[in-house]
Amino acid sequence: MDDLIHHVNSWSDTQFVQTFGTLFEESAWVAERSAVLRPFSSLEEMMQVMTQQVLASKYEEKLQLLRKHPDLGARISMSSNSVQEQAGAGLDSLSPEQYKDLKQLNGEYITQFGFPFILAVKGHTAESILESIRHRRGRSPQEEFETALNEVFKIAAIRLRQWYALARDGS
Template sequence: MEMTQKPWQLWSKEEFLQQFGGLYEHSAWITEQAWEHQPFNNLQDMLNTMKNIVAESSQETQLTLLRQHPDLGTKIEMSEHSQSEQAGAGLTGLSAEQFEQLAELNRNYTEQYQFPFILAVKGKSTDQILESMRQRTGRSATEEFQTALGQVHTIAGLRLQMWAEERNLYRKQVE
């Protein structure tokens, strides 16, 4: 679909969902609900609305949101956003040893918390990611659940920032 030149605040619901539906991994329901809360003053206001939608959701819905994220470094099919983010962190070119280490950490983490390890990997090296996985494994389930949700919001914010920068809309609208 060709992008129109009208401001994003004036888009149809279809345009809005097409552009922002991928901010939260395989969870366009957040964007659909956010649409109902318009108008937004700016992109940060829209993102805050999305965060509130998640916060007001049941714990089971939040858990489902966490489970939509792929394991880091896996070779399974994932969203374009995740592919790009993981490639940028070097997770698509791991050595066999690094891949096995990451796979084991992923297994241990998922077994302990019942959702995948989630980290906003932009700007992080493979070693930093592995260290973060080691540090976060062993936390209480409640603490890690909240940390993972925070990372989901960070990822959504980074995706929105990239979207805005690609369109020269970034004017301190997104933190």
């Protein structure tokens, strides 16, 4: 077992939640429920356990988790993770037309599905994001709910890898 995961396993539940409570957008309950299931043999296992906590949760909890995510490209208050992720995809520098299109598509998507459009934007451009939201609007509510949850899992895994890289370099 790598020294870092051994260190994480030795933390108090409070320290674990403070560190990993932001992996799932404003949903520290995922880390709270996972903390008590330590020790983990790897960060991959930790992410699997966290994912299982979400999948095993009630529908309403999953829906609230999805609703905690900000609209992509919205110029509103959002977590520092979301700000960095969206900036990396160019969503902080949309043209006025792209911003108008994304705002309209986001509104239509929320009306259709009841939660914001969620996409792990790493590696995407503004155009590929617009294309993705257009494509996904053609899905059934159940299919899109599952897709959105899978995107949440991708986002959390990316955030965990970023944390690991910083923690490893800092030690």
